[in-house]
Amino acid sequence: MTADQYAWWRQALKLAGGYRELTHDQLLLLGPSADSPESGFFRNRPFKDAPLVPVAIWRDGSGTIFCLQNDKEAEADKVWNYACRNPITEALYHSVLAGEAWPDEPPSVSKDHNLPAKTGDLHKDLTVELAAEKETAEAFLKKPITTQEQADQTGIWSKKLAVIANKATEQFNVEKRPWIDGGNAVDDKWRDLRTESAGLVKKLKKHGEAWLQEQDRLEQERQRLARAEADRIRREAEAAQQRAADAARAAEEEKARLHAGPGIASMFAQESLQEAERLETENAAKRLAQQANDAEREAQARPVFAGRTGAKMSLRTTYVARIVDYEKALLALKDHPEMKALVSQLANRAVKAELELDGVEKVEQKNAA
Structure with a gap:
């Protein structure tokens, strides 16, 4: 036995800073003595996820x-494999034995919240535990971290809450598994019927698309010609209406002239002739106006479709972008949120691939994990 059996522990304690866990490299610095129990004060976790407990080792x-x-x-x-990495001060050893908390442990919620006994219902138990942890954590989050102990508490607290999340996730998966399996079975049963029938629908409609497009082209051409014919007839109708108006005015003027001179029989004969001409002109104008209306109705669009009511197939009008100037389009979209997100994503890929891009710099970033 060496003169100072606690020399290794003191050196380990110095490296650990009082209670922090030693790294692999720090253990290597301590030499091969770490392979067998050394005298000192430590802390150990008796089994996975068990609370830390104080450990004392010495030799007589x-x-x-x-x-x-x-x-x-x-x-x-049996305790050395974990304890060797966790030296603590003698004062901390006695403090924890007396009931005090570890300095890096988050505040205990069991004392403050008087948590009820476990019910055996994992959902209820985790819900109660999380509610207590959440209340304490939210109070902790309101103040900035100013000490190493508080920073250590943050990491350990995160782990503690991650255990709750993992337990909840595991049980969630267990309870949902039958529903997922049942859903998968239904998917498998109906997949071929659904996909093959839907696929044939798309193929048939695509197959008839060219014919419908040609009919649509013919209809557009028919409408163009019909509109041109309607315009022509409308112009003729308007001219005929003008002629009828001129004839009516000329008849009135001639009537006035005849009444001013002799020859009543001759006057009536001429008036009858003028009236007949006026009526014929008006009727011709009305016929042309009706023809113009008919021609305009003929120029109206007719639906292009295939099938029948309840089973029709027709063309659906949609609009897509056709970029005619790529650089101008990029410039116009440069402030769009989705464009910014896409550029950021592509830039991150380039940085990870060690590529250099104009306007992009590689910045070191460290996040809590």
Whole structure:
């Protein structure tokens, strides 16, 4: 036995800063002594996810090793694998034994919230636990971190809440699995019927699309010619109406002239002839106006479709962008949120691929993980 059996522990404690876990490199600096129990004060986790407990190891004058874990006898060899990385001060050892909390542990919620006993219902138990943790954590989050202990609490608290999240996720998957399996079975049963029938629908409509497009082209041409004919007839009708108006005015003027002179019989004969001409002109104008209306109705669009009521197939008008100037389009869209997000995504890919881009710089970023 060496003169100072606590020399290794003191060196480890110095590297650990009082209670923090030693890294692999720090253990290597301490030398091969880390392979077997050394005298000192440590903390250990008896099993996975178990609370940390204080550990004391020492040797008597004959070199016999003694070990206390949470103030109970334990085998030093069994606790050493974890304890060796976690040296603590003697004062902290006695403090925790007396009931105080570890300095890097988040505040205990069991005392403040008087949590009820476990019910065996994982959902209810985790809900109660999370509610208590959330209340305490939200109070903690209102103040900035100013000490190493508070920073350590943040990491350990995150782990503690991650355990709740993992348990909830595991049970969620267990309970949802039958529903997922049932849904998958329904998907498998109906997949071919759904996809093949829908696929044939698309193929048939695509197959008839060219014919419908040609009919639409013919209809557009028919409408163009019909509009031109309607315009021609409308012009003729307007001219005929003008002639009828001129004839009516000329008849009135001639009537006035005849009444001013002799020859009543001759006057009536001429008036009858003029009236007949006027009526014929008006009727011709009305016929042309009706023809113009008919021609305009003929120029109206007619639906182009295939099939029948309830089973029609027709063309659907949609609009798509056709870029005629790529650089101008990029410039016009440069402030669009989706464009900015896309450029940022592509720039990040380029940085990860060690590519250089104009206007992009590689910036180091460190995030809590």
